[in-house]
Structure formats: structure tokens, C-alpha cells
Amino acid sequence: MMEPPVDRHLFVILGGTGNLTYLKLLPALYRLLTQKNLKDYCQVLGVGTKELGDQGFRNRAREALQEAGFSSEEVGIWCDSCLHYQSLGKTSEDYSDLASRVESLEAEHDIPGNRVFYLALPPSIFPTAIQRIGESGLNKSSGWVRIVIEKPFGRDLASAQELNRLLHRNFDESQIYRIDHYLGKETVQNLLIFRFANTIFESLWNRERIESVQITVAESIGIGERARYYEQAGALRDIVQNHLVQLLCLVAMEPPAVFEADFIRDEKVKVLRSIAGIRLKEVVFGQYAKGKIKNKEFQGYREEKGVARDSSTETYVALKVDIDNWRWKGIPFYLRTGKRLPRRLTQIAVNFRHPPVFIFSSHTSSEIPSDRLLITLQPDEGFHLYFDVKEPGEPLKLKKESLHFHYKDAFGPLPAAYETLILDILQGEQTLFVRADEAEASWELFTPLLERDFPVYSYPVGTWGPKEADQLIEQEKTTWKNP
Numbered sequence: 001m002m003e004p005p006v007d008r009h010l011f012v013i014l015g016g017t018g019n020l021t022y023l024k025l026l027p028a029l030y031r032l033l034t035q036k037n038l039k040d041y042c043q044v045l046g047v048g049t050k051e052l053g054d055q056g057f058r059n060r061a062r063e064a065l066q067e068a069g070f071s072s073e074e075v076g077i078w079c080d081s082c083l084h085y086q087s088l089g090k091t092s093e094d095y096s097d098l099a100s101r102v103e104s105l106e107a108e109h110d111i112p113g114n115r116v117f118y119l120a121l122p123p124s125i126f127p128t129a130i131q132r133i134g135e136s137g138l139n140k141s142s143g144w145v146r147i148v149i150e151k152p153f154g155r156d157l158a159s160a161q162e163l164n165r166l167l168h169r170n171f172d173e174s175q176i177y178r179i180d181h182y183l184g185k186e187t188v189q190n191l192l193i194f195r196f197a198n199t200i201f202e203s204l205w206n207r208e209r210i211e212s213v214q215i216t217v218a219e220s221i222g223i224g225e226r227a228r229y230y231e232q233a234g235a236l237r238d239i240v241q242n243h244l245v246q247l248l249c250l251v252a253m254e255p256p257a258v259f260e261a262d263f264i265r266d267e268k269v270k271v272l273r274s275i276a277g278i279r280l281k282e283v284v285f286g287q288y289a290k291g292k293i294k295n296k297e298f299q300g301y302r303e304e305k306g307v308a309r310d311s312s313t314e315t316y317v318a319l320k321v322d323i324d325n326w327r328w329k330g331i332p333f334y335l336r337t338g339k340r341l342p343r344r345l346t347q348i349a350v351n352f353r354h355p356p357v358f359i360f361s362s363h364t365s366s367e368i369p370s371d372r373l374l375i376t377l378q379p380d381e382g383f384h385l386y387f388d389v390k391e392p393g394e395p396l397k398l399k400k401e402s403l404h405f406h407y408k409d410a411f412g413p414l415p416a417a418y419e420t421l422i423l424d425i426l427q428g429e430q431t432l433f434v435r436a437d438e439a440e441a442s443w444e445l446f447t448p449l450l451e452r453d454f455p456v457y458s459y460p461v462g463t464w465g466p467k468e469a470d471q472l473i474e475q476e477k478t479t480w481k482n483p
């Protein structure tokens with residue numbers, strides 16, 4: 001199928017001098033435009049508080065792109081011909097100046113009013129930026145206008161609703177792209193293909209055949225230089241409310257009537273609405289204390305630069321979710337995430353039911369007789385389907401073996417999530433973006449947890465979280481699937 005072309009447009013990045021712009025957005029945009037031969041279609045306007053000027057921005061962008069591994073000569077030409085910069089304060093006059101600059105760039109480069117406003121800003125500035133874009137008329141043009149908002153989208157239900165109201169005063173929902181970069185990952189999108197393009201799993205994908213599901217987003221990194229943000233966020237807001245919820249929805253949703261954005265998002269919202277409130281006793285918070293990963297010593301969270309010495313911010317969350325619908329009633333979904341765990345791993349473990357009578361108990365050494373599907377979203381993207389086979393010879397012995405598929409063997413390296421997402425924004429495709437009601441339904445689930453004081457259990461760096469999280473899952477006579 002021919003891909004729809006991208007219209008000529010101006011890509012305005014508010015927060016144009018931040019890390020996200022240099023480390024993710026510009027490299028993704030450059031690779032995308034180069035690979036798809038679209039360089040002539042896009043002019044970029046970086047907007048920030050720094051007084052950089054066009055040349056200062058181009059120089060900094062050139063360095064960032066070279067550090068990302070792109071050839072210097074071509075990068076230089078692109079930066080000089082396609083990158084521009086406008087410094088901006090917060091007042092209405094500043095935004096009027098921005099509007100004049102946008103119009104003059106559009107005229108100069110023959111762009112018919114198509115604009116992307118990418119808010120790569122600290123969340124506290126989202127409301128002012130959205131309001132000023134509206135007041136200055138930047139949201140109206142003779143072409144299309146789209147606005148992109150990075151996560152976190154609000155910090156609870158009330159703030160997310162307020163942000164949605166503000167957005168809807170200035171934009172139609174079809175113009176709004178709420179980013180959850182997990183949705184841009186190939187392996188996350190593949191969950192839909194895996195489930196709905198094949199029949200073999202769909203007939204097993206229910207409470208009759210599945211016993212439990214575990215979804216893990218484990219990271220070995222700590223919080224780095226992000227204490228200011230992380231102290232306010234914590235793992236529940238940073239990962240659970242968005243990335244883990246998206247994975248949960250894609251695993252649990254019903255097949256959409258049509259493979260189109262709103263049909264898919266309708267089904268995701270139905271999953272969220274079917275979740276009976278999360279029980280407080282089925283939530284475990286943890287925080288990393290000093291310890292080792294691969295023999296390297298790391299400090300605890302409270303010793304990290306910028307973190308309060310008595311901080312109770314959670315760096316780990318494990319919880320159980322019950323989805324009260326016909327497909328899933330009674331089947332526990334366990335979600336967990338943590339920083340400074342032994343390794344980076346995003347994985348979905350689907351445990352199938354035990355045979356009603358297991359006639360081989362005395363012939364197996366495996367503790368887990370059920371079959372299991374492990375979908376690894378990163379790294380080593382792919383899946384393993386485990387089942388029992390007979391070991392050749394006597395005496396009779398069963399062994400777990402797997403059928404497996406690895407993306408890298410079949411297709412080589414995968415595109416970065418931001419490339420996929422930016423292309424979709426340019427093409428007006430909203431499937432991989434979070435709709436207003438979806439964001440609110442997710443906050444509705446987690447806001448009650450944010451309002452409570454949970455004990456925060458300590459776990460040493462390099463372990464799979466506090467023992468209380470093991471106890472949570474052991475109640476169901478199962479264990480976490482750790483590598």
C-alpha cells in the first residue's frame with residue numbers, strides 16, 4: 001500500500017532547547033525525513049526561553065545529530081536550510097511575535113498553513129502555552145494545525161480534566177496528539193497484530209484458558225538527573241498510569257470493529273471502565289536502597305542528587321488489577337515496574353491454565369506445569385511459547401521447551417518509537433495517541449491510590465523489588481516471572 005504523502009508543514013517545538021528536543025525529537029525527525037525523502041516538506045522552528053538565534057540553534061542541533069551518529073556534511077546542510085529559532089517569554093506579546101514569525105516562515109517556504117505544535121515542555125507550562133497559542137490565533141490557519149503533548153498528562157484526575165478542557169477550548173480532539181511513547185514501539189503495536197491477525201491465540205485468550213497475566217516494566221537505570229521531576233512524580237505517575245496501562249489495554253481489549261483510531265481507542269477505554277477499583281491491600285510501593293547491579297555499586301534513591309533524605313517517593317510499584325468483564329472476570333492481571341532492578345526488561349507473561357488432572361507430576365522437575373507465553377517488548381524483542389515435551393529415552397521425563405521468534409533475526413534493528421509517532425502526527429493518524437477519555441479513565445483508576453499514604457518498602461538495588469511484592473502474588477500460588 002502506498003503511504004499517504006506528508007504535506008508541507010512547519011514543525012514548531014516549544015521547549016526547543018531541552019534534552020528531549022536534542023536527544024530524541026531532532027534525531028527522530030532527521031532520520032525519518034531522510035529515510036522517507038521528505039526533507040523538502042518540513043521546516044522546523046525551535047522555540048525556547050534562551051537567546052540563541054537561528055545560528056546558535058543550528059550549531060547545537062548539528063552537534064546533537066552528529067552525536068546521534070549522522071554524517072556531518074548532510075546534517076550541516078539540513079540544519080542551515082531547515083532549522084530556525086525563536087526566543088519566547090510567557091506573555092501574550094511574545095506569542096504575537098511567535099505568530100508573526102510562523103507566518104513569515106510559512107510565506108518564505110511556501111507552506112500552506114500546516115503546523116505542528118510540539119509541547120516538549122515541563123508539564124507546569126502546558127496550560128500557559130496552550131492558552132497563549134489560542135489567544136494569539138496560532139491554532140487557526142488555512143491549513144491543518146496539530147498539537148502534541150508529552151507525558152505526563154496531568155498529575156491526577158482533576159488536573160487531567162482541566163488540561164483537556166483547556167485543550168478543547170482551543171483545539172478539536174482530532175487535532176490533539178497525547179504522547180505515550182510506548183505506543184510507538186513496534187513490539188507494542190505488534191500486540192494488536194499478534195492477537196487480531198492470528199486465530200490461534202484468540203481462542204485461548206480468555207478466562208477459560210488463561211490463569212493469570214503479568215506485565216513488567218523493569219529498568220536497571222536510576223533517576224539520573226531527573227530528581228526534580230521524579231520526586232513529584234514517582235513510579236505510579238511515571239510508568240503505571242500511562243505505559244503499563246497501555247500495555248494492559250492492548251492485552252485485554254476486545255477486537256475493534258475496524259482497525260482505525262477511534263474503534264481501537266473505544267475498546268481500550270472499555271477495558272479501563274471494566275476495572276473494578278484497585279484494592280489498597282493489593283498495591284505495593286517500594287524504593288531502592290543502595291546495592292549492586294553486575295558487581296557495580298549504586299547509591300540508594302534517597303542519596304541521589306536532588307532527592308530529599310527522607311523522601312517517600314516510590315521507585316517501584318506492584319499491583320493487581322481485576323477486569324470485570326465476560327472475557328476476564330476472575331483472572332488476575334499483575335502489573336509491576338521499578339527502577340534499579342537487575343536488568344531492563346519489558347515483558348508480558350501469559351500463564352495458561354494447568355491441565356485439570358496432571359498425570360505426569362512424578363516425571364517433571366518444573367515447578368510450573370502450565371504453559372506460558374512470554375512476549376518480550378524490549379530488549380531482545382520477540383516471544384517465547386513454552387510447553388512440555390518428552391525428553392528422549394527412559395525414564396519418562398518432561399522438559400519445558402519453547403517456540404520462539406526474535407524481531408532482530410527476522411527484520412534487523414527496529415525504528416525508534418519517536419520516528420513512528422512523528423510520522424503518524426505528520427500524516428494525521430491518531431491510533432497510537434491517547435484520547436481524552438482514555439487519559440481520564442486511567443487517572444480515575446489511580447487517583448484514589450495517589451490520595452493514600454502507602455508504606456514504601458525498601459529493596460536493594462539489583463533485586464526484583466521488595467519481598468512484599470512477592471507476597472502479593474504468592475497469594476495466588478504463583479510467582480513473578482523473573483529472567
Ligand code: BG6
Binds near residue numbers: 151219
Ligand atoms: C519515560 C519515563 O516515560 O519512560 C522514564 O519518564 C523511563 O522514567 C522511560 O525511564 C522508559 O522508557 P523506555 O522506552 O526506555 O522503556
